[in-house]
Amino acid sequence: MEKCIKLQSQHALAHFASRKQLQNTTTIMSTCSSIQSRKFSLTKDEAKYFASRSVEDMKEYRNKLQKRRQERMKRAADGKDAYGSEQDDGDTYFEVPPVDPYAIGCRAFAAIIANCVTDRTSQVIDIAAGTGYMGIEIKKFGFENIDSLEPLQAMIEKQPKGIYGKVYKEMISGEETTSIPSDNYDCAIIGGSVSPTHIEVGAFPEIFRIVKEGGYIILNIPDYWYHYMNFGANFDTMLQRSLEDGTLEIVEKKRCVYIYHFEDANVYILRKANNVINNTAKNGF
CATH class of the missing domain: 3.40.50.150 (Vaccinia Virus protein VP39)
Incomplete structure (x- = not known):
């Protein structure tokens, strides 16, 4: 199992290093629009939060997420605890508590x-x-x-x-x-x-x-x-x-x-x- 996790981690590192095409403004804007239009899956607080976010906010979020996951995968590839002392993703990525x-x-x-x-x-x-x-x-x-x-x-x-x-x-x-x-x-x-x-x-x-x-x-x-x-x-x-x-x-x-x-x-x-x-x-x- 440990060998399998390491191989998966190394594969993931290569993937995240090549994801620049996902960072473009058009992709983020269209997806934010998709989020805002799907009110059935959002609470009132969540809908309000997404409506208030700019494209730059979303780009910053995505960059932080990518950096953190790269660090996590590198730890796993080195045989260390991938998560270390981190809290769960959903508790920390957004600054506003209702949005997970x-x-x-x-x-x-x-x-x-x-x-x-x-x-x-x-x-x-x-x-x-x-x-x-x-x-x-x-x-x-x-x-x-x-x-x-x-x-x-x-x-x-x-x-x-x-x-x-x-x-x-x-x-x-x-x-x-x-x-x-x-x-x-x-x-x-x-x-x-x-x-x-x-x-x-x-x-x-x-x-x-x-x-x-x-x-x-x-x-x-x-x-x-x-x-x-x-x-x-x-x-x-x-x-x-x-x-x-x-x-x-x-x-x-x-x-x-x-x-x-x-x-x-x-x-x-x-x-x-x-x-x-x-x-x-x-x-x-």
Whole structure:
């Protein structure tokens, strides 16, 4: 696991060093406009805050975020605690307390999950759960049985009490099988962690394994990861193959606000096949 984390960290360092194209004013302005137009996912205080921010404010925020994540990834690559004594991102990046970028994006994503998975007694696993933002938000929709998978102890220690049942301190990848039984969950959710540095394409056979037949895999991929080194194209190729071999079906693909880097994300609602003949043309792939 340690070797895997180091390799991911080194890969991430190369990525963040090449992200100058994401710093342009047009991208930030269009995304800020997207945030302001999606009042359904903002509280009154949040909407007021974003409306008052200038493009320069957003650029400064993004630059600070990039610098901090570079430092974090370098610590991990050197075999040190990636987070050190840092507080959680959502507590510190914005100066105004009511505004939390993680919570806004997770709230919008949780609403999509709740609309799709209507049985609130469903067994749900939050993959790459981090400090528990997604767990908090889907718990608000009445989900009763939520487990967590997160490899970093520093993250697990910050997960709120009473949100998760079982907590698996494990990495999910294409190299190893987790301790989770097969066909165990009605729904697996992955909020913002499907990327070349976290949940890679090769991890999905293992994710499919732990989900029950007919169960859901619901995830989002932020735009900056989707377009990085053909990651999105590789992900879609994996989906195409899974459709063709009868592993899963695509229920829906849509857009959703992501917030954390002031960009949107692709949301995939997938369903593990249960003797289903998939119609790939119908799903647009």
